[in-house]
Amino acid sequence: MKSAGNDIVALAAVDIQRTISPNFYSKFIIPRERELYEQSSALKTVPFYSFVWLLWSVKESAYKYVKRLQPELVFSPSKFVVECFDASDDFLHGMVSFQDIKLYYRSRLTEDYISTAVDDSKSFEGVFYDTHQIDKSHSDSQSKAVRELALQKLTTALKLADLTISKADAGYPVIWQAGKQLDIPLSFAHHDCFVGYSFKL
Amino acid sequence: MDRIAILSELKKVLAPYTEDKEKLNNITEETDLIKDLKINSANLVDIIIDAESQYNIEIDFDAAEKMYNVGNCIDVIADKLNKTV
Numbered sequence: 001m002k003s004a005g006n007d008i009v010a011l012a013a014v015d016i017q018r019t020i021s022p023n024f025y026s027k028f029i030i031p032r033e034r035e036l037y038e039q040s041s042a043l044k045t046v047p048f049y050s051f052v053w054l055l056w057s058v059k060e061s062a063y064k065y066v067k068r069l070q071p072e073l074v075f076s077p078s079k080f081v082v083e084c085f086d087a088s089d090d091f092l093h094g095m096v097s098f099q100d101i102k103l104y105y106r107s108r109l110t111e112d113y114i115s116t117a118v119d120d121s122k123s124f125e126g127v128f129y130d131t132h133q134i135d136k137s138h139s140d141s142q143s144k145a146v147r148e149l150a151l152q153k154l155t156t157a158l159k160l161a162d163l164t165i166s167k168a169d170a171g172y173p174v175i176w177q178a179g180k181q182l183d184i185p186l187s188f189a190h191h192d193c194f195v196g197y198s199f200k201l
Numbered sequence: 202m203d204r205i206a207i208l209s210e211l212k213k214v215l216a217p218y219t220e221d222k223e224k225l226n227n228i229t230e231e232t233d234l235i236k237d238l239k240i241n242s243a244n245l246v247d248i249i250i251d252a253e254s255q256y257n258i259e260i261d262f263d264a265a266e267k268m269y270n271v272g273n274c275i276d277v278i279a280d281k282l283n284k285t286v
Contacts, residue, residue: 009243018250027246027265053243060242075242076266139220139239171236191241 004185004200005065005103006117006129009053010192013137019049028077029055042087050109054092057116058082058105061198062096064172064187065103065118071170115189117198128153131196142190147173150186150197157201158184175199202282204230207256207275214251218244230272245269256282 018024025034029052037043037051046054059080067073082105084094092107096118106124107116108131117129130153134145147165154163154175164176165186175182186199202210212225219225219238234240234248249265252258252274258281260268267273 007242014243015247018247023253024246024250027249027260027262056243056246074266074269078262078266191243 001069002183002185002200003065003068004117004119004127004187004198005061005063005068006115006187006189006196006198007057007060007064008116008131008189008191008194008196009057009114010194011050011053011112011114013192014049014053016049019052025052025055028059030078030081033082036082036085040085042085042092046109050114053114054107054109054116055082057107057114058094058096058118061105061116061118061187061189062098062103064189065120066098066101067170068172068185068187113191113194115194115196117187119200126201127198128157128201129196129198131194134193134195137192139190142195146188146190146195146197149195150188150199153197154184154186154199158182202256202279204275204279207278207282208271210255211252211271211274211278214248214255215240217251218248228271230270230275232271234269234271234274248274252278258282 033055043051059077062080063075080096080098082096086093094105096103096105103118103120104122105116105118115131119127132149151163160177165173168174173186173188175184175186184199189196215225218240221239224238235242249260253260256278264277268277
């Protein structure tokens with residue numbers, strides 16, 4: 001079964017001093033993951049607070065992916081274990097595991113945000129994901145903006161009109177066309193003035 | 202401290218992280234922090250740290266993962282408070 005998962009952390013909305021406190025990050029980062037910060041050459045230029053939120057972003061993305069497959073799942077970030085970090089031209093990538101599920105992630109780090117998408121294929125074939133900045137951070141504005149953004153891309157990618165999006169009871173978004181639910185997993189994320197989507201065809 | 206008193210204090214902890222103050226005033230033990238109060242998941246750890254400070258307790262790794270709704274938060278806080286008596 002296909003799934004999708006993504007997450008965004010707006011760095012202007014986080015408390016940097018709190019982030020770098022061991023009492024904070026140890027709530028969701030296990031010692032093995034903490035050690036990756038010194039061990040990974042891909043993280044040489046990444047500030048520690050960004051590393052902490054990068055891990056959060058990967059774990060949350062993976063949780064959303066698995067939640068669609070296991071609707072009763074409760075987010076236990078320490079059980080989603082980030083295994084490695086590698087660098088490509090414009091993103092960091094690696095693997096994250098949950099029990100016997102292994103997923104691949106791609107994360108984009110900028111001065112303003114960290115955005116992540118996950119997939120079960122390292123190639124991310126058929127996965128579409130994007131992040132945009134919006135003017136207002138209110139939840140209604142975030143919700144409207146991320147739907148518009150995703151629908152625009154879905155309409156182009158599917159060459160279908162009259163698409164709509166609703167929410168399943170478990171909380172993830174589902175796509176409809178002419179009264180029929182489409183088998184296309186979609187994930188939304190928003191934080192402060194950033195919104196993003198991920199879907200897989 | 203009984204559950205009603207914990208709930209009353211918990212509202213103060215949650216207040217900075219939700220824009221829906223009316224829903225916050227009417228929370229019950231079933232209220233979900235993310236779905237109902239629209240708290241961003243990135244703030245869940247902030248809430249745990251603030252709760253530690255508010256109640257002068259330490260919330261460990263495993264307990265922190267249970268704090269996804271108000272009732273669970275009260276369970277964890279009550280358990281920690283009982284252990285500090």
